Each structure stands twice: as structure tokens, then as C-alpha cells.
Amino acid sequence: MSDKQEVVIGIMDPNSFSFRAALEGLLHHIDRxxxxxxxxxxxxxxRIVSRPYNVLGAKTSCSVILNRGAHWNPHHNSFFHLVMPHSYMINDMVSFKSIDKNTSYGHMHELGLHIPPTWAIPQADYSKLLESDRVDPDLIFPDYELFDLAAIGEEVGYPSYMKPQDGGGWVDVVKVNNVHELHDAYHKIKDKPVNLQKAVDYKEFVRVVGVGPQMMPMHYNAGAEHSHDRYLRSEETAIEHGFLPAEQFDEVCKITKIINAFYNWDHNSCEILVDHDGVAHPIDFANAYPDSNVTSLHFYFPELVKAMARWLIFIAVTGRKKPLFAQYWDDMLKIKEKAEKKGWSYKQKLDAYAEIADEAFQTKEFDKFCKEQLAHFEEQAYHYFASEAFDSIIGESVERYFKFPHEWPNKKMHYKGIHHFWLHCERNRLCISLEEEVEERSTAKADA
Ligand SMILES: Nc1ncnc2c1ncn2[C@@H]1O[C@H](COP(=O)(O)OP(=O)(O)O)[C@@H](O)[C@H]1O
Ligand SMILES: [Mg+2]
Structure with a gap:
């Protein structure tokens, strides 16, 4: 009898091709x-597929499940919550369903992060609600207080952003410059509760993706017309290394790690605007389904896939248990009180919160695990991302994402060109010679 213990990593992401395909490809390629x-x-x-299951006997063989998108699929969502006592869920919907942008702005302000002034405003239009035969208007309307929108606009200040409280993907996000635009925007958005948030005049837009304790800050160009071009530095330059000074880099990583640990979010993105005085303002950081496509992330993509593979393996092998929802709230709030008493600086506070976040994510154990148990992972991952199998994932992603076939050749050249630059950087970082890569490829071909 084999004394090997099988640990299963379940992967569910029917909505995006490249991330799932590359993650599965990488996990099959490395020494497991x-x-x-x-x-x-x-x-x-x-791979976790959608199929009927017996509710009263539902089981999973997975030690850990990567859930991407169950919030759109009640069938998956209920199954995942059903088996959650027996499997580690990335991401579970317990916190993502209840904590939206709005709630998290308030909590993070309380901890001392620099959230711009933000007001929550109930919806303008209740006609949809009134269509329901379960709603009695006589009971509903006395529950809503009349308010002065213009006064809220003054208090928040202009320009400001009106955005749905549970929004995503820039849907219904409007910049308002004065009270007239504020009224217009509010009445156009109709039946969604919104936030009105002071606009930050920023010099750097950073989007940090966190996977467990691993943080990856990326530059973000919100001005690019297409969402897939926003992670490019400019039209001419794909990537700028060291785009943030070291201290700021450290700060945005800590901010994201603290938020993710506070809410138990294993995979989340945090948008941070760094203003002209260097103050970092988080503005969007509750994202149950961070964009993880190669057509958006280009250079950053392999590192994200690697980060997820490392974290999944760590959880599956060590049997890490997910902290309870709100498990670290008290500890974080105690830091806040202590900081107030002792007159700590913002940086001192951030460092202290980050220590708790590291405890929540078992950062030390994770780093040790990567060093000892995944000693060859970096080289193996390099060879996977240099393989023809990954090259064809880029090609297929382009064909799936861009609708017009005449665009494909240029787009493929664009993404493959950036990827070759990533391979070049990795070869330098890992001291891999080009000959070694060619040899690895011909061995892979011979094995196939
Ligand atoms: N307070 C703000 N200051 C400056 N720009 C903002 C602010 N809030 C939102 N934006 C702009 O609007 C975009 C969408 O807003 P965001 O809060 O990220 O909503 P979504 O969840 O739809 O992505 C941001 O990426 C940014 O470009
Ligand atoms: Mg956003």
C-alpha cells in the first residue's frame, strides 16, 4: 500500500479561460x-464542474477549492458552502456577500487608512420595489427619510465620484463636478444605493493583487480606453519596474494585506490612488473576482498564476484552516486603541496591523514552506511558462477575448512579445541560460 497521501486542489473558474488553463497547466507541470x-x-x-448532487450527502474530496465566480451561480455557491466545513475555500462568499465597498470603506477608515470622504446614499427610485406584491408602499415610505442631496455634495466636496455601493467593472460610476451633475447622476442611477466619494487627484494609480500573504502591486492606467490596456504603463511601454519608491511599495502591500486579512480574503485586488503628497488612498478593495486574464495582466500574469499555485499547494499540504470571519477584528481594533494612547504614527500603526495580517496568513510558515518544500518551483514554473503549451494559451486567449479575427495576429504578437520579455527577466533572475531552456523544450517534446 502506498504511504503517499493524495491532496486534491479543486479549481472552478468557468468564466475565464487563461487563468484556469495556465493554473491547471502549471500544477500538472511541476513536481507534485x-x-x-x-x-x-x-x-x-x-476541475470542479457543475452537476447535480445529493444535498443530504454532499461531500468533496478537495482539501482546498479555488472558487472563482460562485457569486454568480447559486448552484455552485450553495455546494461550496455546504462542503466548507471540510475544505478550505478561496474565496468563500460569507464575507464577500456581506462586506461590500461601502462597509469596508468605513472599517478601514476606522483603522486609520486614508479613505477619501465618502457618504452612502439610499437609492433614488423605488419603482422596482413597488412592483413586488410583497411590498406595501404605506409601510415602506415612512421608513425613508427625506434628505438634502446638495448638502451631502457640499460636505463630500467636488469633484467627486458617484458609484453603486456594491458595484464593479466601472458600471454606473460617474464623476460629478457640481451640484447639477450630482442630481443628474443620482437620478440616472435610479434603483441602486450609491456612494458619493471625493475624487482623489493622484499621481499614481496602483492595483495590488493579493493571494494569501503574497502581494503584487501593478501600475494601472485608468485613462486607457479599453480595460485590457489598463495594466500597460503607456502606449509605448508595457511595464515599468520600480514604478513606486520602495517605501510606498511596502505601504501599498501592507494596506492590501491588512484589508485581506481583516476580511479573510485570500484572493482580492485593492485599488490605491497615491496623491501628489505621497498619501495612499484605497478606493476599491472588495473584489471577489479580481481580473486575472492574461489579456489584461500580460507581464504580471505568470506571477499571479504562480502565487495562486504556491498558496493552493501550501493549504492542501499543510492542512491550513481558514480563520473565522472577523477573527482578527478585535486584535486590529486593539492596535488602533494602543496607537491612539501612545501617539503612534500612521506607519507604526500599519506595521502593527501588518504583523497581525502575517499571523492570519501564516506568512512565516508559508515562506519556509516555499523555501523548503517548493525549492524547485521557480525553475519548474519558468519552464512551464516557456513551453509551447503556455504559448498556445496566449494564442487561444487572444482569439477568445478579441472578437475580430483580423486583430488576432497583432494582438498575439503584442502579448507574446511582452511574455518573452517576462521570460527574459525570469532567466536573469533565476540564472537560467537560453541553452538550458532549449534543452528543456526538446526533452518535453521527446516525452510528449
Ligand atoms: N475617489 C476617487 N478618486 C479618483 N478616481 C476614482 C475615485 N473613485 C473611483 N474613481 C475612478 O472610477 C473608477 C471606478 O471606480 P471603482 O470604485 O473602482 O468602481 P468599480 O468597482 O466599478 O471598479 C476607478 O478605477 C477610478 O478610475
Ligand atoms: Mg475598481
Whole structure:
């Protein structure tokens, strides 16, 4: 009998091609036999598909499940919550369903992060609600207080952004410059509760993606017309290394790690606007389904896939348990009180919160695990991303994402060109020679 223990990683992401395909490809490519604390584990990736299940006997063989998109699919969502006592869920919907932008702005302000002035405003239009035969207008309307929108506009200040409280993808986000535009925007948005938030005049827009304790700050160009071009530095330059000074880089990583630990979010993105005085303002950081497509992330894509693979393997092999919802709230709030008493600076506070976040994410154990159990992961991942299999994922992603076939050749050249630059940087970082890569490729071909 084999003394190897199989640990299954379940992957569910029917809405995006490249992330799931590359993650599965990478997990199949690397050495999945891992020795940990005297035992041998065999890591087995398995795609989770939609099918009927017996509610009263629902089980999963997965030690960890990567859930991308169950919030749009009640069938998956209920199954995942059903088996959650037996499996680690990335991301679970417990916190993402209840904590939206609005709530998290308030909490993070309380911790001392620099959230711009923000007011929550109930919806303008209740006609949809009134269509329901369960709603009695006589009971509903006395519950809503009349308010002075113009006074809220004055208090927040102009320009400001009106955005749905539970929004995403820039849907119904409007910049308003004066009270007239504020009224217009409010009445156009109709039946959604909104936030009105002071606009930040920024010099750098940073989007940080966190996977467990791993933080990846990326520059973001909100002015680009198409969302897939926004992670490019400019029209001429795909990527700028060191676009943030070291201290600011550290700060945006800590901010994101603190938010993610506070809410138990294993995979989340945090948009931070750094103003002209260097103050970092988080403005959008509750994202249950961060954009993870190669057609958006280009250079950043392999690192994100690697980060997810490392985190999934760590959880599956070590049997990490997910902290309870709100488990670290008290500890974080105690830091806040202590900081007030002792007159700590913002940086001192951030460092103290980050220590708790590191505890929540087991950062030390994770780093040690990567060093010891995943000692060859970096090289193996490099060879996967240099393979023809990954090259064809880029090609297929372009064909799936861009609707007009005449665009495909240029787009493929664009993304493959950036990827070759990533491979070049990785070869330098890992001291891999080009000959070694060619040799690896011909071995892979011979094995196929
Ligand atoms: N306070 C703000 N200051 C400056 N720009 C903002 C602000 N809030 C939103 N924006 C702009 O609007 C975009 C969409 O707003 P965001 O809060 O990120 O909503 P969504 O969840 O739809 O992405 C942001 O990416 C940014 O370009
Ligand atoms: Mg956003």
C-alpha cells in the first residue's frame, strides 16, 4: 500500500479561460510529490464542474477549492458552502456577500487608512420595489427619510465620484463636478444605493493583487480606453519596474494585506490612488473576482498564476484552516486603541496591523514552506511558462477575448512579445541560460 497521501486542489473558474488553463497547466507541470513533516503528499489538481448532487450527502474530496465566480451561480455557491466545513475555500462568499465597498470603506477608515470622504446614499427610485406584491408602499415610505442631496455634495466636496455601493467593472460610476451633475447622476442611477466619494487627484494609480500573504502591486492606467490596456504603463511601454519608491511599495502591500486579512480574503485586488503628497488612498478593495486574464495582466500574469499555485499547494499540504470571519477584528481594533494612547504614527500603526495580517496568513510558515518544500518551483514554473503549451494559451486567449479575427495576429504578437520579455527577466533572475531552456523544450517534446 502506498504511504503517499493524495491532496486534491479543486479549481472552478468557468468564466475565464487563461487563468484556469495556465493554473491547471502549471500544477500538472511541476513536481507534485511533496514531503512535509515526515509524510509524502501527492498534489492532485481537479476541475470542479457543475452537476447535480445529493444535498443530504454532499461531500468533496478537495482539501482546498479555488472558487472563482460562485457569486454568480447559486448552484455552485450553495455546494461550496455546504462542503466548507471540510475544505478550505478561496474565496468563500460569507464575507464577500456581506462586506461590500461601502462597509469596508468605513472599517478601514476606522483603522486609520486614508479613505477619501465618502457618504452612502439610499437609492433614488423605488419603482422596482413597488412592483413586488410583497411590498406595501404605506409601510415602506415612512421608513425613508427625506434628505438634502446638495448638502451631502457640499460636505463630500467636488469633484467627486458617484458609484453603486456594491458595484464593479466601472458600471454606473460617474464623476460629478457640481451640484447639477450630482442630481443628474443620482437620478440616472435610479434603483441602486450609491456612494458619493471625493475624487482623489493622484499621481499614481496602483492595483495590488493579493493571494494569501503574497502581494503584487501593478501600475494601472485608468485613462486607457479599453480595460485590457489598463495594466500597460503607456502606449509605448508595457511595464515599468520600480514604478513606486520602495517605501510606498511596502505601504501599498501592507494596506492590501491588512484589508485581506481583516476580511479573510485570500484572493482580492485593492485599488490605491497615491496623491501628489505621497498619501495612499484605497478606493476599491472588495473584489471577489479580481481580473486575472492574461489579456489584461500580460507581464504580471505568470506571477499571479504562480502565487495562486504556491498558496493552493501550501493549504492542501499543510492542512491550513481558514480563520473565522472577523477573527482578527478585535486584535486590529486593539492596535488602533494602543496607537491612539501612545501617539503612534500612521506607519507604526500599519506595521502593527501588518504583523497581525502575517499571523492570519501564516506568512512565516508559508515562506519556509516555499523555501523548503517548493525549492524547485521557480525553475519548474519558468519552464512551464516557456513551453509551447503556455504559448498556445496566449494564442487561444487572444482569439477568445478579441472578437475580430483580423486583430488576432497583432494582438498575439503584442502579448507574446511582452511574455518573452517576462521570460527574459525570469532567466536573469533565476540564472537560467537560453541553452538550458532549449534543452528543456526538446526533452518535453521527446516525452510528449
Ligand atoms: N475617489 C476617487 N478618486 C479618483 N478616481 C476614482 C475615485 N473613485 C473611483 N474613481 C475612478 O472610477 C473608477 C471606478 O471606480 P471603482 O470604485 O473602482 O468602481 P468599480 O468597482 O466599478 O471598479 C476607478 O478605477 C477610478 O478610475
Ligand atoms: Mg475598481
Amino acid at each position: 510529490e511533496i514531503k512535509y513533516k515526515g509524510k509524502t503528499y501527492e498534489v492532485v489538481p481537479r
